[in-house]
Amino acid sequence: MTHDLGLAWNIADRVAVMYLGRIVETGAVEDVLTAPQHPYTQALLSVLPEAPGEPVVLTGEPPDPSRVPGGCRFHARCQILASGEAERAGVARDCRERDLPVLSGAGGTQVACHWAAVRR
Numbered sequence: 001m002t003h004d005l006g007l008a009w010n011i012a013d014r015v016a017v018m019y020l021g022r023i024v025e026t027g028a029v030e031d032v033l034t035a036p037q038h039p040y041t042q043a044l045l046s047v048l049p050e051a052p053g054e055p056v057v058l059t060g061e062p063p064d065p066s067r068v069p070g071g072c073r074f075h076a077r078c079q080i081l082a083s084g085e086a087e088r089a090g091v092a093r094d095c096r097e098r099d100l101p102v103l104s105g106a107g108g109t110q111v112a113c114h115w116a117a118v119r120r
Helices: 005-011 029-034 039-046 079-083 092-097 114-119
Strands: 014-019 022-028
Touching: 005 029, 014 029, 014 039, 022 029, 022 039, 039 079, 079 092, 092 114
Parallel strands: none
Antiparallel strands: 014 022
């Protein structure tokens, strides 16, 4: 377990990204770190100095771990939900209300995200 993504890149074959005690994305290090599918992973990687584009700024406060929100644990801070993309994709309500298990994603990556699931 590490917060050092560079270390994970250099020594691990697989990586799991966690948010509020739950794995939200897992897969081969190169796949997850170069083509993240979960909005939290995207936000996390966007603040690295070598990341292209602007950093993703998350709104709101991190939830209290003793009071985990319903639906996706990341929904209260999700940039996809905040931007209206989840609404346009028809998954905003699911994001707020329905949790989901880790799903199969592209490239052997597993992603727990309603929005990522409809993009495949």
